[in-house]
Amino acid sequence: NAGVTQTPKFQVLKTGQSMTLQCAQDMNHNSMYWYRQDPGMGLRLIYYSASEGTTDKGEVPNGYNVSRLNKREFSLRLESAAPSQTSVYFCASRGTGGLPLHFGNGTRLTVT
Amino acid sequence: ILNVEQSPQSLHVQEGDSTNFTCSFPSSNFYALHWYRWETAKSPKALFVMTLNGDEKKKGRISATLNTKEGYSYLYIKGSQPEDSATYLCALPYGGSQGNLIFGKGTKLSVKP
Numbered sequence A: 001n002a003g004v005t006q007t008p009k010f011q012v013l014k015t016g017q018s019m020t021l022q023c024a025q026d027m028n029h030n031s032m033y034w035y036r037q038d039p040g041m042g043l044r045l046i047y048y049s050a051s052e053g054t055t056d057k058g059e060v061p062n063g064y065n066v067s068r069l070n071k072r073e074f075s076l077r078l079e080s081a082a083p084s085q086t087s088v089y090f091c092a093s094r095g096t097g098g099l100p101l102h103f104g105n106g107t108r109l110t111v112t
Numbered sequence B: 001i002l003n004v005e006q007s008p009q010s011l012h013v014q015e016g017d018s019t020n021f022t023c024s025f026p027s028s029n030f031y032a033l034h035w036y037r038w039e040t041a042k043s044p045k046a047l048f049v050m051t052l053n054g055d056e057k058k059k060g061r062i063s064a065t066l067n068t069k070e071g072y073s074y075l076y077i078k079g080s081q082p083e084d085s086a087t088y089l090c091a092l093p094y095g096g097s098q099g100n101l102i103f104g105k106g107t108k109l110s111v112k113p
Helices: none
Strands: A004-007 A010-013 A019-025 A031-038 A042-049 A064-068 A074-078 A087-094 A107-111 B005-007 B010-014 B019-024 B033-038 B045-050 B056-059 B062-067 B072-077 B086-093 B101-103 B107-112
Touching (some): A004 A087, A042 A064, A042 A074, B005 B086, B010 B019
Antiparallel strands (some): A087 A107, B019 B072, B033 B086, B056 B062
16 A cells, blocks of 8 residues: 655755655556646646656756656656755656546755 | 646635635646645645536535536535645646646645634
């Protein structure tokens, strides 16, 4: 019953540092997503993966890269963190047939 | 890209009040509408997925209606309780029912005991 698991829960980076946010789901979902949530902006899609082996840019992809390692795992990498990337990041997955998203618990990232 | 608008932005009610808020969207190329409930420090959880004009869904004291012809959905909460305090998000898929979800900015509900 784990659902979508994200790590870490919190992270503080200095400008220019890199890090990878990890996400795994155990629901056998094809589609996986990375969103960021900023005050007054709502949830915005960074990257998504419609199936294993494919990834595509969302609304705000600049400064990020992703890897769909296998069907379960979808990671988000910040190569050179910037203060503008301070945000709460959510991973989500979704089955086929127009089903709703299942979200992880979020990663609160601060870049100083 | 879809323009998904939610109103009001925030709402403060007393325990026991009934309340409702709106999600507005373009009526053309409609595939589905999702409602999510997002409690502070937790992750968003799906409430309803609605697809048909005139649809009405209910879960306990929370219900939702859908009007695809005029491009709106209402979420109703009957007899609000403090545990209903959360941000309520609506989202619509873009380009098909399995398309990426475009989210509104949410309505933040605070229920005072």
